Amino acid sequence: MAISVAVYFAFFGAFLYLVGFVGEFAFMPTHLDKGGAAPPLQSVIIDIALIALFGLQHSVMARPGFKARITKIIPAAMERSVYCLATVAALVILFAGWHPIEGTLWRIEGELGQAIMNGLFWAGFGIVFISTWLINHFELFGLQQAWLNLRGSQPSAPVMRTPMFYKLVRHPIYAGFFLAFWATATMTYGHLLFAVGMTIYIMIGIAHEERDLMNLFGDQYAEYRKSVGAFIPGIGKKA
Numbered sequence: 001m002a003i004s005v006a007v008y009f010a011f012f013g014a015f016l017y018l019v020g021f022v023g024e025f026a027f028m029p030t031h032l033d034k035g036g037a038a039p040p041l042q043s044v045i046i047d048i049a050l051i052a053l054f055g056l057q058h059s060v061m062a063r064p065g066f067k068a069r070i071t072k073i074i075p076a077a078m079e080r081s082v083y084c085l086a087t088v089a090a091l092v093i094l095f096a097g098w099h100p101i102e103g104t105l106w107r108i109e110g111e112l113g114q115a116i117m118n119g120l121f122w123a124g125f126g127i128v129f130i131s132t133w134l135i136n137h138f139e140l141f142g143l144q145q146a147w148l149n150l151r152g153s154q155p156s157a158p159v160m161r162t163p164m165f166y167k168l169v170r171h172p173i174y175a176g177f178f179l180a181f182w183a184t185a186t187m188t189y190g191h192l193l194f195a196v197g198m199t200i201y202i203m204i205g206i207a208h209e210e211r212d213l214m215n216l217f218g219d220q221y222a223e224y225r226k227s228v229g230a231f232i233p234g235i236g237k238k239a
């Protein structure tokens with residue numbers, strides 16, 4: 001339980017850092033436009049490697065086969081916390097190792113345009129945060145599993161949830177991340193590389209996640225895919 005609480009706060013800290021990192025707040029020690037210096041090609045290679053490391057950790061450790069193997073070594077009640085801890089490690093490596101790439105794809109000069117982009121950025125991270133509560137915040141970050149274990153209870157069977165945003169789209173967390181990553185008044189090449197890399201990773205991750213959800217919830221999830229869009233209401237329904 002103590003480990004899970006510590007991991008929860010570490011994860012929360014990493015999430016807050018991510019907001020400042022993507023938002024490129026001046027007071028951050030590093031952000032998408034502030035970090036190590038290297039020639040452009042070297043920076044691109046380093047950044048792609050950092051995104052790939054995060055993507056691999058996040059995808060491989062989320063699969064049922066990996067969970068089955070790791071719970072032979074660690075207690076099942078700790079599995080999600082270990083996953084979150086590994087995510088924190090991958091994020092810290094990315095935050096520390098990021099190399100900005102000079103050059104700008106677009107820059108919005110007008111105050112209204114900047115305010116709109118800023119609003120979309122905050123809306124994106126807001127949607128992510130709220131959506132974690134709509135699924136099950138404490139279960140997503142491993143606290144519920146540790147708490148039940150402490151009380152000697154077994155976790156109940158997984159439940160498919162479709163409240164609020166989930167009635168409109170199947171992936172509000174990922175839609176929120178897309179908004180937060182792409183909505184910027186100044187799109188530098190470094191920011192662009194991050195947004196493209198994370199978008200590719202999420203799209204690959206979704207294919208695996210939906211396959212797992214189909215196996216877990218069967219017809220219930222199949223019906224959901226038929227009637228609810230992926231990121232934008234009504235778009236991306238799957239027969």
Ligand SMILES: C[S@@+](CC[C@H](N)C(=O)[O-])C[C@H]1O[C@@H](n2cnc3c(N)ncnc32)[C@H](O)[C@@H]1O
Pocket residue numbers: 131135159160161162166170171172173174175209213
């Ligand atoms: C990081 S969350 C992302 C959830 C969703 N793809 C989204 O973008 O909002 C991934 C976890 O949510 C679970 N999950 C996804 N959709 C769900 C739903 N409708 N009900 C319950 N759990 C869900 C997956 O099994 C996985 O453990």
